[in-house]
Amino acid sequence: MHYLSFLIFFLAGIYTVWDSLQRGRSHISSLLWGMGVTFLFFVFFPLHLATRPKLSKKSTIDVTDDIEVACPKCHHYYKPNANFCPNCGWHIKGDE
Numbered sequence: 001m002h003y004l005s006f007l008i009f010f011l012a013g014i015y016t017v018w019d020s021l022q023r024g025r026s027h028i029s030s031l032l033w034g035m036g037v038t039f040l041f042f043v044f045f046p047l048h049l050a051t052r053p054k055l056s057k058k059s060t061i062d063v064t065d066d067i068e069v070a071c072p073k074c075h076h077y078y079k080p081n082a083n084f085c086p087n088c089g090w091h092i093k094g095d096e
């Protein structure tokens, strides 16, 4: 194998690791994808492009964090990640 083509595959592997991390894949999964692209570029690079998760903007996540949900008991608004209603103490998540 030519050194130059290996260098290109290696850089593509690094790009794949970075791209996977940006798109929310786990560290181990991203490293495996990067190794796959480095050693089997023509198999894993098109596969990575086809299966990679969509890029999620952080601003979108911040917006959903600000959305508040009404308590089913007292209709007081609370954050969606809360376990108990701050107004009446109603157990929002889990078993009744």
Ligand SMILES: [Zn+2]
Pocket: 071, 072, 073, 074, 075, 076, 085, 086, 087, 088, 089, 090
């Ligand atoms: Zn409540």
